[in-house]
Amino acid sequence: MATISAAMVKELRESTGAGMMDCKAALTETAGNMQEAQDWLRKKGLSKAAKKAGRVAAEGLIGAMISGPKGVVVEVNSETDFVARNEQFQGLVKMVAQVALRVGADVETIKAAKIGDFTVETAISDAIATIGENMSLRRAALLEVANGVVASYIHGAVIDNAGKMGVLVALESTGKTDELAALGRQLAMHVAATNPQALDPSGLDPETVKREKDVLADKYRQQGKPENVIEKIVESGLKTYYKEVCLLEQAFIHDTGKSVAQAVKEAEGKVGAPVKITAFVRYALGEGIEKQESDFAAEVAAASGKK
Numbered sequence: 001m002a003t004i005s006a007a008m009v010k011e012l013r014e015s016t017g018a019g020m021m022d023c024k025a026a027l028t029e030t031a032g033n034m035q036e037a038q039d040w041l042r043k044k045g046l047s048k049a050a051k052k053a054g055r056v057a058a059e060g061l062i063g064a065m066i067s068g069p070k071g072v073v074v075e076v077n078s079e080t081d082f083v084a085r086n087e088q089f090q091g092l093v094k095m096v097a098q099v100a101l102r103v104g105a106d107v108e109t110i111k112a113a114k115i116g117d118f119t120v121e122t123a124i125s126d127a128i129a130t131i132g133e134n135m136s137l138r139r140a141a142l143l144e145v146a147n148g149v150v151a152s153y154i155h156g157a158v159i160d161n162a163g164k165m166g167v168l169v170a171l172e173s174t175g176k177t178d179e180l181a182a183l184g185r186q187l188a189m190h191v192a193a194t195n196p197q198a199l200d201p202s203g204l205d206p207e208t209v210k211r212e213k214d215v216l217a218d219k220y221r222q223q224g225k226p227e228n229v230i231e232k233i234v235e236s237g238l239k240t241y242y243k244e245v246c247l248l249e250q251a252f253i254h255d256t257g258k259s260v261a262q263a264v265k266e267a268e269g270k271v272g273a274p275v276k277i278t279a280f281v282r283y284a285l286g287e288g289i290e291k292q293e294s295d296f297a298a299e300v301a302a303a304s305g306k307k
Helices: 006-016 020-029 034-052 081-085 087-103 107-112 120-131 177-194 206-221 227-245 260-271 296-304
Strands: 059-067 070-078 135-144 148-159 162-172 255-259 276-284
Touching: 006 020, 006 034, 020 034, 059 081, 059 087, 059 148, 070 087, 070 148, 070 162, 070 276, 081 087, 087 107, 087 120, 087 135, 087 162, 107 120, 107 135, 120 135, 135 162, 135 276, 148 177, 162 177, 177 260, 177 276, 206 227, 255 260
Parallel strands: none
Antiparallel strands: 059 070, 059 162, 070 135, 148 162, 162 276
16 A cells, blocks of 8 residues: 655645545545546546535626627626635636637537537536535627627626626627727616616517506506596606616716717717617626525534534
8 A cells, every 4th residue: 555645645635626635535545646646536526516516606707708899798606705716716707708709608508618628517517626616607698790899897896807797788880999899888887887678668578568567557546547647647657667777768877968879879979980789788696596595604613513
């Protein structure tokens, strides 16, 4: 039986990020062969990753990347906010965004895409094994224009192009690229702040509009208003609602005396050509994920009592 020294355990731990006892076990199982021990840990790590897959991952980072008239935004989740400050995890998010820019926004296609000899899915599994938390590529979106720019904005940036919220705005225009990019960034910041549901009323879910109309109508029926009056009030109320939830009709946060549509129209003078917002995407980290409440201090205390 090979002698496993503390120095060997330390070397393996530094090269893999695995726990001390796991490193000692790996070296024991492989008779002190460092390469085989790394492989043994990797296999064990992948097994651990599978066990972690059921745990809620609602933290992490939103990453965005732009390349000319094309841009992507991705959400890669982890279990805790601490991981967002981990350089390996940050590198993983950047890599996922780069791959999405190349292969498109379908999550399964991204995970199956290769980076050198490994797939993105393998890279995620390796990160789970090394960092020790469940992680997942939750979603991705890609915007592209034939002529113009796709602009991005990251809110709550942890590193360049990655943070707690990411926005893309696509602008179709044959005008000056630099002026379009500046306008696009302003619009992306606006979208981050106001969270519009659609570009204009035609883009809203008909069921959502119907529900809004029903709520308004019921409110005034309870006040005893006649139906013909209610109809007019509802139409007026819908116009107000559209100004709240439709991007083009919202008051522009950089100049609240104008709507977004008016601001874009005025910007055409600097751009030197007509400008059309064709699409936008806004990802906020963990939105829609049911988070588990936990007592972190109790978890640490419990863990410290384990052998």
